[in-house]
Amino acid sequence: MATKSKTTAEFNSDNWSEIRLDIDPNVKPDIVGTMTDMSDVATASVDSLFSSHNIEHLYPHEIQLALNEFQRVLKPDGYAVVTCPDLQSVCALIAEDKLTETAYQSPAGPIAAIDMLFGHRPAIAAGNLFMAHRSGFTKTTLLDSLISAGFQNAAAKRRFNHFDLWAIASKTDIGENNLARLVESHFPD
Secondary structure, rough: OOHHOOOOOOOOOOOOOOOOOEHHHHHOOOEEEEEOEEOOOOOEEEEEEEOOOHHHHHOOOHHHHHHHHHHHHHHEEEEEEEEEEEEHHHHHHHOOOOOOOEEEOOOOOEEEHHHHHHOHHHHHHOOOHHHOOOOEOOOOHHHHHHHHOOOOEEEEEEEEOOOEOOOOOOEOOHHHHHHHHHHHHHOOO
16 A cells, blocks of 8 residues: 655655556556556556565566666656665575564565565465565666667665665666665665
8 A cells, every 4th residue: 555655755745746566456556567568557557666575576578578668658758766675685684594583574474585585474374375575686687687678878776774765767768876875765775
């Protein structure tokens, strides 16, 4: 049941209106759909796209399909903000034999490395199988995926202690200064 208030400081303003797409009708999105087929969203119709903890639910062969859809729905000067688990920091916990120890508390309850790697166990146990994680990313692989999908500029940040990655990618070449401005306005500390 996320809203723009749970996105970025930039998006959480009166300057932006929100259209929510989600695979789960129970969270009452504006559009029920999948990021691999966003055909209910017109081509070149959105200024920006925020994808929070979604792409890791796709199989590896579906990643490019989703990123191509992101590209398709963005206006020519549009950009995408993507956040997902950071497998490097998650695997550091696993290497310390902390697979099932609580790494942090979320609104959904305690989260352990096993949840970040394979999906939130309570949600999956409740029958939400689409919550399973089927792929994952490091900073390098996330950036590579965005560039391979045709985004012209991309930047990413690892938040090791938060176990997540943040990336921003522009559809057209906006230059390093504009990319840096977007990073500053969207990425958390």
